[in-house]
Amino acid sequence: MILVVKIVSVVGRGKIAYQLYLHLLKEKPIEDFPLHVEKYETVDMFVNNHIKAPQVVLYVAEDYRDEQEVIVNVEKLLSVRKTMVILVSPHYNLNLATSAIDRGVFDVINAEDEQTLKSVINLALHAQEVKRGYVEISDLPEEDFPDDMFIGRSEAVMSVYRAVGRVSMSDVPVLITGDTGSGKELVARTIHKRSPFKNGPFVAVNCSAIPETLLESELFGYRRGAFTGAVEDRQGKIEAAAGGTLFLDEIAELSPKLQVKLLRVIQEKEFERLGENVKRKVNARILAATNRNLEDEISQGNFREDLYYRLNVATIHVPPLRERKDDIPILLAHFFKKAVRELHRPVKGITARAVEKMLSYHWPGNVRELINVIYRAVLIARGEYIMAEDIILNPSYKINLNEGPRIKRLWELEKEHIQRVLDYTGGNKSLAARLLGISRPCLTQKIKRYGIVVNKKRLKV
Ligand SMILES: Nc1ncnc2c1ncn2[C@@H]1O[C@H](COP(=O)(O)OP(=O)(O)OP(=O)(O)O)[C@@H](O)[C@H]1O
């Protein structure tokens, strides 16, 4: 996590400068990014002591009547590297404003106009980030990848390409493993497209999305009357994939019963529709994917070993994005251009800091998360360039108190623990207090507060 502190210095001695300073201390111009505000009484104090970082300087010219003096000060401020100067004047003075802007002041504003002040500071901060470096969209590599291409140049991706090349031409089942969003389905589609089955359909079934009974009829199909609601004969996905590829996603979620049935499909290359006795031939390539460790699932008794060995004739592991950060720029370039095109936004480029921020993130959601972050940034960008603060990472970390699992309160745990220890000591409070490391009166108090029932009989804990 990089902490970005936006520095805005207020230079000026008078009441307005002081009020502005207080105001800015409370202000957060850009959501989620702290604003660091410094105050200097005079221009010389700033020039000699300022923090050496890019910053926006608000020069509050309460002595605005002395134009000469103000301009001298403005020039001093402008000579400090990496600063953007905004001239704040208690009253508007066209003459002064013109000569200040001619000299390179970012803007001249009226001290009372809070709204303008805020947006000008924001603009200046943006402009400053752009000044530090950016990439224009038009400078991005021209390569136009087809929509469903597995993009990447890293060594890790090269080994995925090689593995895809090795298995594509055969008809053996392939197990594709990798974290969520890493591109397993994309790899499956790539295998399909390069295989002898490429002219047939690619049929994907998500084994975790539907309940067991539905999944069974979905996969195997059924005969009319096989169960309530089966009003007509229907072919399943296995049949639908004939001549093509059947992609079983989230295979670890398959129920034990369906695991047995699938094993037969792979071993005997045949199956029956539900409610029917006709053996039908399987005529599809089977690919499976999981983000779990199937060996762990086997040792916990959740996944059949024999099925695992059948599926795992060849394995392709798709590495997580954090292990192939070299691929981020190329993915970024591709999806950034795509997002700008699709969302019709007047975005011209992306700043170096925004890129840095993406490079230093660990991407738990992998390529899918990267794509979402880019689209979101393009959508919310206020300027022509994507700024670091437009790159919003981990929005899901914002916890909603009304959603998610119920978390036990601390006192509930304490109550349960005391209850357990008292049961263990057979209601002996002195012993319980000693075991708990608290005094006896303290224990008595807690027993009362929590309404704990003290059982005299010693229970097994
Ligand atoms: N290397 C890549 N190049 C281009 N796009 C990619 C790449 N990897 C993933 N994507 C895209 O990212 C998104 C997620 O990929 P995909 O659905 O294949 O992931 P997954 O591993 O199947 O995820 P899950 O485990 O959540 O099902 C898709 O839109 C996919 O097109």
Ligand SMILES: [Mg+2]
């Ligand atoms: Mg998937």
